[in-house]
Amino acid sequence: MSEPHNRLRLVRAGIDTYQQPVVYMHRDCHVCRSEGFTALTRVLARSGDREVIATLNVVVDDHLALNVAALSEAAWQVLKPDPDAWATFSHAEPPASAAALRAKVFGQRLDDTDFLALMQDAVANRLSDIELTAFVTACAGDRLDNDETIALTKAMLAVGERIEWGGGPVLDKHCVGGLPGNRTTPIVVAIIAAAGHRIPKTSSRAITSPAGTADAMEVMAPVALDIDAMRRVVEREGGCIVWGGNVRLSPADDLLIRIEHPLDFDSDGQLVASVLSKKAAAGSTHALIDIPVGPTAKVRSAAAAASLEARLLVTAQALGLHLTVMRTDGAQPVGYGIGPALEARDVLSVLRNEAEAPRDLRNRALDIAGALLDAVPGAEPGKGRAQAHMLLDSGAALAKFLAICEAQGGFTEPKPAPHLRPVLANRTGRIERIDNRRLARIAKLAGAPGSAAAGIDCRVRIGNSVRSGEPLFQIHAQTPGELEYAFGYATAHPDVFEIGAAG
Structure with a gap:
């Protein structure tokens, strides 16, 4: 039996293309010639029982042998080839959601089935970055209505994993961003967990900012936990602060974020779908969204905040998620530090009740924790902030935070820059x-x-x-x-x- 003509030996290119699988072939290799592959062709690579759809990059000099295909890190992690493995290459089939994508580009409304097909194709890597960019652009501005926002949110939720925590409330919080140093999350998680409630917090790393919550937390404790490890921490301590990229609860959102940030635009619909799909996937029952409003924040006016708040609330209701929205002052930074270790220093200063701790960070954290405690079923309205204050002042929040750090792998004191x-x-x-x-x-x-x-x-x-x-x-x-x-x-x-x- 003869070997397939479309077969090449696999090597690791050692090139990070982030989440986009890329394959490199020499333009004169027999596969490129016989299959008619050109630069940016979408190709299907099969090796053993695994396959990946990748974008072709063509090599024109002698850096790559004619019988070899080199895989980017993203493609390599999907195929996981054995040493000296080979793969067969063919044209990828057009994505099933191509008609829905085209319809959205031309301004038509999409329904639940359309959005589900698009998100399924996105996470299966059947949509190229060019097609994903077209989708993000077609949804930008006010091009998603409330029904479409709900449909997109449910579709993103459907194509990822979902954690179930059993009965009882599961709390969460999120800030829409744009405010340097606003590192309330570790303080809020510590207070809520010290109060005896569950708060499994997944957070992002920085993409365009000087620090994400995961970056600041990683200065003090490991954050790259998988779902099983995350569950063990929450079952032991009631809360966690882990990097969301490792638990992959909303992989479609991660793909869209990769496209949105270089473009530097999104829409209320996409933002709402992004935030609430992750809250629902994490098993949250009650969540709080912080919207800082200011001339150089992400949300710049009261009217913009009101529009975003309305869309958040209607989408959360459709998901069965109890949502509280807080509008806060976004005119200036929060805390003293901007950067992972400096923000971690501020967090510890607040938790340790140090005299020099930033008052604005402390008060914001108490406001958010108090509102979350008020949202717990059966809570006496208006008493949450006093309870949060007591847990912080007594040292219970600090003890809980250090216990969470130990459960995640051990606490480390932030180190200053030289x-x-x-x-x-x-x-x-x-x-x-x-x-x-x-x-x-x-x-x-x-x-x-x-x-x-x-x-x-x-x-x-x-x-x-x-x-x-x-x-x-x-x-x-x-x-x-x-x-x-x-x-x-x-x-x-x-x-x-x-x-x-x-x-």
Whole structure:
């Protein structure tokens, strides 16, 4: 029996294409020629009992042998080939959801079946990044109505895993983002778990920000737990703070986020589907959504917040999820630190009830924890914040947080950065405005979140008076080069802090 003509030996390319499987072939290899493959062709690769649909990248020089196909890390992890394995390659069939995608691009409404087909094709990698981009673009702005938002949310939920916790309330919280340093989650989880309730929190790493909750938490304890390990932690301590990317509760959402962030746009419908699909998948029964509102936050006006809140509530009702929405001040950062270790330091400072702990972070965490405790069935309305206050002041929340850290793999004290430099005010006056986005950019240029200790420490707030030459904030960096890079940007953009006349 002759060998298939469309067969190539597999090697590992050693190239990270994030979640997009890619295969590399030489343009003159017999498979490319006989199958008519060209760059960006969608190909089906089969090796043993596994298969993957990948995007073809064509090699034009001698870096790849003619009888070899190289797999990106994403493709390699799907196929998991044995040493010296071979694979057969053929054209991938058009995705079943192609008609639905085309209909949405041309402005038509989609139903439950359409969205389910699209999400099934997305997680099976039958949609290319170009097709996913078309879908995200077609849904952006106001192009998803409430019924479509609900259908998309249910479809994203249907194609992922779902955790069941048995009877009783399961609490959760989420912030829609855009506010540097707003690291309330570890404090809230500690308070809620100390109160005897379950709060299995999955959190994200930073994509465009200086730190995600998972980045800050990882400074203090392991977060890359799988579902079984996550369940053990929650059963032992009542709560957890783990990286959502490892439990894969809403894999379709992860794929769409990968497309949305480089485009730098989404819609209320996509945001709601993203957040609530993950809450429902995590088994939550009662959740709170924090919407910071401010001129440089993600949600910039009261009208935008009201529209988002209405869509969140109607979608949550359709899922059977009890939802509380809080609108909070998004005009300036929360806490002192911006960056994983600096934010972790602030969290511990609040939990330890230190005199110098940031009051704004403490109060936000108490507000959120109190609202969640009020939402528990049978709770006496309006008593939650006092209960949260007591659990924090007594040290019960700190003890619970350290116990959660130990259950997740052990607690580590955050370490400071070796290189520091202050950025000084260029005039005397009163702080009237803070640009959250540019402040976050400075922290990223300093190395956050890749360097966990990097970021900025900012103690001034809107309304504070400063004198020329006084520090506005301090840059923390792992290397002198990163320190100078961030400092250069900060001095070139003094309008990060708008300083008016002295009051």
